[in-house]
Amino acid sequence: DQQVKQNSPSLSVQEGRISILNCDYTNSMFDYFLWYKKYPAEGPTFLISISSIKDKNEDGRFTVFLNKSAKHLSLHIVPSQPGDSAVYFCAASEGSRRSQGNLIFGKGTKLSVKP
Amino acid sequence: EAQVTQNPRYLITVTGKKLTVTCSQNMNHEYMSWYRQDPGLGLRQIYYSMNVEVTDKGDVPEGYKVSRKEKRNFPLILESPSPNQTSLYFCASSLYRGQPYEQYFGPGTRLTVT
Numbered sequence: 001d002q003q004v005k006q007n008s009p010s011l012s013v014q015e016g017r018i019s020i021l022n023c024d025y026t027n028s029m030f031d032y033f034l035w036y037k038k039y040p041a042e043g044p045t046f047l048i049s050i051s052s053i054k055d056k057n058e059d060g061r062f063t064v065f066l067n068k069s070a071k072h073l074s075l076h077i078v079p080s081q082p083g084d085s086a087v088y089f090c091a092a093s094e095g096s097r098r099s100q101g102n103l104i105f106g107k108g109t110k111l112s113v114k115p
Numbered sequence: 116e117a118q119v120t121q122n123p124r125y126l127i128t129v130t131g132k133k134l135t136v137t138c139s140q141n142m143n144h145e146y147m148s149w150y151r152q153d154p155g156l157g158l159r160q161i162y163y164s165m166n167v168e169v170t171d172k173g174d175v176p177e178g179y180k181v182s183r184k185e186k187r188n189f190p191l192i193l194e195s196p197s198p199n200q201t202s203l204y205f206c207a208s209s210l211y212r213g214q215p216y217e218q219y220f221g222p223g224t225r226l227t228v229t
Contacts, residue, residue, distance in 0.1 A: 046218070049217065
């Protein structure tokens with residue numbers, strides 16, 4: 001069963017508008033969440049993270065929101081730019097497995113930002 | 116430039132022919148890991164290493180071996196590759212064993228086993 005779910009395989013947004021990428025998880029032991037961005041023919045690159053003790057983390061145009069009661073997190077990109085077009089992976093880690101560095105990844109959402 | 120390198124980037128091989136995919140990082144990271152990415156399945160961890168001579172299984176270790184004789188290198192070995200190991204493989208590393216979340220990924224190795 002999938003512990004980290006990204007239910008939207010793709011998302012298309014106009015340049016300058018907000019992009020909202022969603023992620024749901026089932027494991028209540030997850031306490032750290034990350035977003036990675038991946039361009040074709042490249043490895044994933046770390047984008048932003050959030051600890052379960054917070055409900056929001058912001059870094060420039062990128063903000064991650066965490067709703068623990070709903071087991072839901074989202075990544076907001078404002079304003080969206082064509083260079084943001086990529087596949088975005090949500091990942092989670094639980095405290096008991098933290099030393100493994102075992103990140104559980106979602107299947108990814110392909111974001112297309114149209115000029 | 117800080118980076119994780121993998122070789123080869125592309126490989127086509129036949130069933131049963133042993134192969135090694137190399138991974139090297141120049142950031143003096145303790146933690147290294149291998150993932151495979153398959154369509155519709157996201158990234159899944161194969162093996163990880165928390166330091167030299169310390170390795171352990173991830174979520175999908177069957178059919179793979181690893182070694183960590185030096186801090187910078189973490190090769191992935193397929194002793195007898197099979198078609199179900201056709202995949203895109205990523206090596207990753209991070210600085211702190213206790214905080215391995217922000218992992219740096221290599222560019223990937225696309226492996227096809229016929």
